Amino acid sequence: MDQARLALIRGGTEDETRSTGSGYLIGPRLVLTARHVLVNRETGEPWPTIRVRIGHFEHGPARSVAAELLWTPQDDLDVALLRVDHTADIPGAVTWGRPTGRVPLPYQGLGYPKAATTGTRAVETLGGVLSPLSGNGRYYVLDQRAAPVAATDGTNAWGGASGAAVFCRGTLVGVVAQEPEAYGARRLLAVPAHSFVEDPGFLHHLAEHACAVSDLVAIGVPAPRAEPGAERTPAERALESLLLPLFADPGSRAAYARELAGDLGYETGDYHPTTADLVALLRSHPRAHAALGQALAPRAADPAFRARLTAFLTQARTLGQGPLLSPDEFDELLRLLGEIGREQSALLPQAARDALPYAVLPAALDRPTIDDGELAATIEALEELSDGEGVPEGSPPVPALLRLVEYVAATAEGEQRHGLRAWSTRTADRIGIHGDALAERRMDAARWAERRRNSLVSRVVMELEHDGTGDGDRYRCRILLVRSDGTHRVLKGPESEPKTPQEAASALADAVSAARQEPGRYDHVPWVTVVVDEHGLHLAVDEWEAGAPEDVLPPSPIGADYQVSLSCPEFDRIVADRGQDQERRWKKGRTAVAVTGPSCSDARKLMHLLRTEHRDTARVVLHGPADQRRSWLKVCLALGVPVVLWDRDATGYEDADRLGELAPSGALDGLAERVRVFRSRTAAHPEERRARPSLVWEPEGSHPRTELLHLRDPWRGTHAS
Structure with missing residues (x-):
C-alpha cells in the first residue's frame, strides 16, 4: 500500500458537493473507487462535477484535479474507474491478490470516513481481519479493529471510506463498498478484486493507459510456529504433555499436523512441525483441536488410545481451546439443520425449549421461529452448553447440542432423520461420549416426539398485563402454545420491554405462524385465548393490528385473522x-x-x-x-x-x-x-x-400447566443462576 496513491473523491455540482468517497491511484491517471460515490442515487446519473485530491499529508500538500467517470462494470458490482486530468509520478505497479483458504487474514487500507472529519476530511487507517469464509461470495467481510460511534443523523459512520482499496500482505484484494448497519460500524464489505480485474472493459482501459495487470496472487496464512520454550504458557505445556502419548512416532505427529494445518487453510509448504508447533496450531484456530480429534477418531477403537484422546479433548475444552465441533462437523450440521429450518422454521426453537428447559438459550431460540441467517451463530452458542453428567460415571458430559440434535432428528423424517442421527453418532464417538448416554438422549427424544404427535396444539395463549410503570398503553406479554393434554410451551417470555398493542399483535402473529407448523394444524384457523385480569376484560384486544409485512397487505385486526376470545382466571382465586x-x-x-x-x-x-x-x-x-x-x-x-x-x-x-x-x-x-x-x-x-x-x-379443563419433564437433572453450570 502506497500512501502517495491515496485519493479523496468529491462528486456533485459546480455549486455543491453531494458525495464524498475514497479511492486509490492504480495508474498515473486512473483512480479505482466505488461506483456509488460517483453517481446521483436519485437519478442514477454520474455527477456533473467530480474532483479528486491525490496524495497523503505525509508527502506534502495534495493537489485537487478534475476527473471523469471512465468505466463501470456491466453488472451491479460497486466499483468504478476515474480518469484524472493530472498525470501522477508514481513508481512501480499495483499487485493484485485473492485471499485463499479458511484462515482470517489481516488487512489494511486508507480512507476518508465521515467519523474522521475534524473541520475537513482526515485520513483514517482501516484495519482488522478479512475472513475468506464469511459473506455471500460477492463481498469480502472486513471486521474492523476500530469502530466509530454510529452517526446520530442516520448516515453511516464509515461514510466516505467507500472506494478505499483493501490490501492483504501488500496486494490489492478489494474495494470498500458498504457498511452493514446491523454491526454497529464494526464491519465493512468490500468488492473482491478477482470479480473485476479480468473484466474486458477494465483491462482495455488499463492497457490504454499503459498499466500492466499482474496475475492474481493467492494469499494465504503460514501455519503458526511455537514460541521459544521459555515463553510458552502453562496451558500450552499442559496440552503438549497430553499430545505426546497420542503420537508414539514423531513422523506421524508431523504428518497429522501438516494435514490438519492444510485442512484449516494454512500454507504448509515448508511446515515441519514439532509437538510445540502443533500446540501453537491448536491454539491459533478455534476449531483446530476438534479437527485433530476428528482426524484421530479412526484409531480410537483401541480402548487405551480412546482414553488418551478423550483426556486430551476434555482438557483442551477445559482450557478454553475453542468450540465443540470441527469445521467439517459444524458445516455438516449447519447444512442439515438449515434444510429442516427452511421447511419448519419453528421446529428448532420448539425442540430447544423442550430438550433444554433449564439452559440459558441463545436469543434466536427465544422466538417462535428462527431465520436461516441466525443458525450459524445459534449453533456456536449451543456448543458452549453442557447437558448432564456422563453415563456411566467418569465419561465426558453430553453436550446440550447433541441432545437438541436428537430431538430434531426424532421429529424429522426420511433422509433428514438419518443424516442428523448419523452426524450425532459420529460426533459422540469422536468426543468420547459413552454409547449408553447417547442412547438415553435418543430415547428421551423419541418420547418427546411421540407426545408432540399425539398431543396436538389446541390454542395459542397470550397473557397480557398492563404495565403501569411507564407512560402510554403498554403491556407485558407472555405467549404459550397449549396442547390438548393441558401441557404448554412458552414461545415468548415476559422479560422483554413492555409492548404497544401493535407490538403485542406482531408477537402474536409470529407465535401463530409457529403454531401452524405444529403437527395436525395445517391450515386451521388458530384459536387465540387472551388471558387478562378483571380490568382487561373490556380491552378491544381483537381490534389490535400487527404491522403488515413490507406494506404488501393492509393491516388487519387479529380478531379477523384468528378466533380471539378472552379468559380471566383471576376469578379462580376470588x-x-x-x-x-x-x-x-x-x-x-x-x-x-x-x-x-x-x-x-x-x-x-x-x-x-x-x-x-x-x-x-x-x-x-x-x-x-x-x-x-x-x-x-x-x-x-x-x-x-x-x-x-x-x-x-x-x-x-x-x-x-x-x-x-x-x-x-x-x-x-x-x-x-x-x-x-x-x-x-x-x-x-x-x-x-x-x-x-x-x-x-374459558377453556374446558384446567388452565395451562407446566409440561411434565422426562429428562435428567441439568449438569451444574447449564442453568441460569
Whole structure:
C-alpha cells in the first residue's frame, strides 16, 4: 500500500458537493473507487462535477484535479474507474491478490470516513481481519479493529471510506463498498478484486493507459510456529504433555499436523512441525483441536488410545481451546439443520425449549421461529452448553447440542432423520461420549416426539398485563402454545420491554405462524385465548393490528385473522368453587343459553337465574346498558359460566339485534368462528355501524400447566443462576 496513491473523491455540482468517497491511484491517471460515490442515487446519473485530491499529508500538500467517470462494470458490482486530468509520478505497479483458504487474514487500507472529519476530511487507517469464509461470495467481510460511534443523523459512520482499496500482505484484494448497519460500524464489505480485474472493459482501459495487470496472487496464512520454550504458557505445556502419548512416532505427529494445518487453510509448504508447533496450531484456530480429534477418531477403537484422546479433548475444552465441533462437523450440521429450518422454521426453537428447559438459550431460540441467517451463530452458542453428567460415571458430559440434535432428528423424517442421527453418532464417538448416554438422549427424544404427535396444539395463549410503570398503553406479554393434554410451551417470555398493542399483535402473529407448523394444524384457523385480569376484560384486544409485512397487505385486526376470545382466571382465586361450577356447566349445559333482557334488571336477579333455572347453562349473552353489563359479567364469571358474549358498543337493549348476525344462541361449537368472520367483515366495511363483539371463553379443563419433564437433572453450570 502506497500512501502517495491515496485519493479523496468529491462528486456533485459546480455549486455543491453531494458525495464524498475514497479511492486509490492504480495508474498515473486512473483512480479505482466505488461506483456509488460517483453517481446521483436519485437519478442514477454520474455527477456533473467530480474532483479528486491525490496524495497523503505525509508527502506534502495534495493537489485537487478534475476527473471523469471512465468505466463501470456491466453488472451491479460497486466499483468504478476515474480518469484524472493530472498525470501522477508514481513508481512501480499495483499487485493484485485473492485471499485463499479458511484462515482470517489481516488487512489494511486508507480512507476518508465521515467519523474522521475534524473541520475537513482526515485520513483514517482501516484495519482488522478479512475472513475468506464469511459473506455471500460477492463481498469480502472486513471486521474492523476500530469502530466509530454510529452517526446520530442516520448516515453511516464509515461514510466516505467507500472506494478505499483493501490490501492483504501488500496486494490489492478489494474495494470498500458498504457498511452493514446491523454491526454497529464494526464491519465493512468490500468488492473482491478477482470479480473485476479480468473484466474486458477494465483491462482495455488499463492497457490504454499503459498499466500492466499482474496475475492474481493467492494469499494465504503460514501455519503458526511455537514460541521459544521459555515463553510458552502453562496451558500450552499442559496440552503438549497430553499430545505426546497420542503420537508414539514423531513422523506421524508431523504428518497429522501438516494435514490438519492444510485442512484449516494454512500454507504448509515448508511446515515441519514439532509437538510445540502443533500446540501453537491448536491454539491459533478455534476449531483446530476438534479437527485433530476428528482426524484421530479412526484409531480410537483401541480402548487405551480412546482414553488418551478423550483426556486430551476434555482438557483442551477445559482450557478454553475453542468450540465443540470441527469445521467439517459444524458445516455438516449447519447444512442439515438449515434444510429442516427452511421447511419448519419453528421446529428448532420448539425442540430447544423442550430438550433444554433449564439452559440459558441463545436469543434466536427465544422466538417462535428462527431465520436461516441466525443458525450459524445459534449453533456456536449451543456448543458452549453442557447437558448432564456422563453415563456411566467418569465419561465426558453430553453436550446440550447433541441432545437438541436428537430431538430434531426424532421429529424429522426420511433422509433428514438419518443424516442428523448419523452426524450425532459420529460426533459422540469422536468426543468420547459413552454409547449408553447417547442412547438415553435418543430415547428421551423419541418420547418427546411421540407426545408432540399425539398431543396436538389446541390454542395459542397470550397473557397480557398492563404495565403501569411507564407512560402510554403498554403491556407485558407472555405467549404459550397449549396442547390438548393441558401441557404448554412458552414461545415468548415476559422479560422483554413492555409492548404497544401493535407490538403485542406482531408477537402474536409470529407465535401463530409457529403454531401452524405444529403437527395436525395445517391450515386451521388458530384459536387465540387472551388471558387478562378483571380490568382487561373490556380491552378491544381483537381490534389490535400487527404491522403488515413490507406494506404488501393492509393491516388487519387479529380478531379477523384468528378466533380471539378472552379468559380471566383471576376469578379462580376470588371464588373457591368456580372451577367446579365451570366443569359442571361444560358437562351439562353446552346447548343451553341464557340471554339477559329487561326483566333481568340487576346483578341479584341474574345471580338468581344462574343458580336456579340456568344453574347448568354454559353460555350467557349479555344485552342491556353498559354499566349493568359490567356487573353482570362479574356475576357470570364468578359463578363459572364459561362462555359470555356481549357487544361492547351497545348502549341498551335496543341494540340486541346487532349481534343477530352471529347467531348467538346457535351451535356453540361454531360460535368462535362466527365471531371471527363477523370481525373480518366489520374490518372490510368500517363504514357500516356494526357490533363490536367481546367473547369470553374459558377453556374446558384446567388452565395451562407446566409440561411434565422426562429428562435428567441439568449438569451444574447449564442453568441460569
